[in-house]
Amino acid sequence: MQLKKLRDKIDTIDEKILGLLNQRASEVIKVGKLKKKKNIKTFSPEREAAMLNHLKKINEGIFSSTDVENVFREILSACRSQHSVLEIAYLGPQGTFTHLASMKKFGKKSKYLPTESISDVFDKVEKGEVDYGVVPIENSTEGVVNYTLDMFFVSTLSICAEITLNISQALCGKSLKRIKRVYSNPQVFAQCRKWISRSLKGAELVPVFSTAKAALKAKKDAYGACIGNKVLANIYDLKIIASSIEDSPNNYTRFLVIAKNDSFASGKDKTSILFSIKDKVGALYDVLYSFKSCSINLTKIESRPSKKKPWEYYFFVDIEGHRSFPFVKKALAKLKRNCIFIKILGSYPKES
Secondary structure, eight states, X not given: OHHHXXXXXXXXXXXXXXXXXXXXXXXXXXXXXXXXHTTOOSOOHHHHHHHHHHHHHHOOSSSOHHHHHHXXXXXXXXXXXXXXXXXXXXXXXXXXXXXXXXXXXXXXXXXXXEESSHHHXXXXXXXXXXXXXXXXXXXXXXXXXXXXXXXXXXXXXXEEEEEEEEOOOEEEESOGGGXXXXXXXXXXXXXXXXXXXHHOTTOEEEEOSOHHHHHHHHHHOTTEEEEEOTHHHHHTTOEEEEOOOOSOSSOEEEEEEEESSOOOOOSSEEXXXXXXEOSSTTHHHHHHHHHHTTTOOEEEEEEEEOSSSTTOEEEEEEEESOTTSHHHXXXXXXXXXXXXXXXXEEEEEOOO
């Protein structure tokens, strides 16, 4: 009887939640119609970021901040789909970490289009074939994805959001005893270096462009296995032979959402900049002092060869603050005086 009473109480709560969800969806449809009339994009990264930050801040219940975000991401996706289904290009095939990051940001009600390369993601967004693209930019243990940085140098697209995903690797295949070849992305091999040397002695490591392609190859290879997210096992009919094989448990990959425009200010933002400096003594110091003098914190700085002239480099920098803020505008004006090239890649909500 006690169990029945508790279940009845839960059923009553669920009915109230359902009513509120439908009420919310009705209001979102009205917003969608208004946006369409004013030619405003359906997805507002700054609005969703501010909303989620507010909900996590006022949350005093049993749900963790992660639980709150996961639940409301799907609510946002389901409500948004009542008037518009977003199309997202990502580095495929299905089951890559980029695919998982895309779903984390846009929810299950969006349409996902896998591509064969990072450049294809940029190409589809630039041609207007999709609304947004998702690309990896850096891993906490193995560093930056250079190809993505290089694409920003030639692309006209902007960064409108970021996604951080906790990366846990698994060995998937048919049997541990029969493994002669292991397929995965080179960065993944590096993330699991110690486990591989200890548990897969003698196995050939075969690099491929994505973990999903690795799973496809492992599926066709009687003596093959792959390393990637454990969801690959379900998608490609493999067994999970070993889980959590990454060397560091604090393994995160950051992804960027690319679009034709960046985001409006959310109140908690980042701005990404690409620039090259004059060839003179103290040039980099002068550039960095532009930010220090305006009390702006740099969260990342990365250098890359320009590929135009030997020993010439450009720099990729993330700073705190939106490009529309006065102190950021002031810093960017100072920066221009010390650079031969500068490109603002976009301002977007900082993921907490």
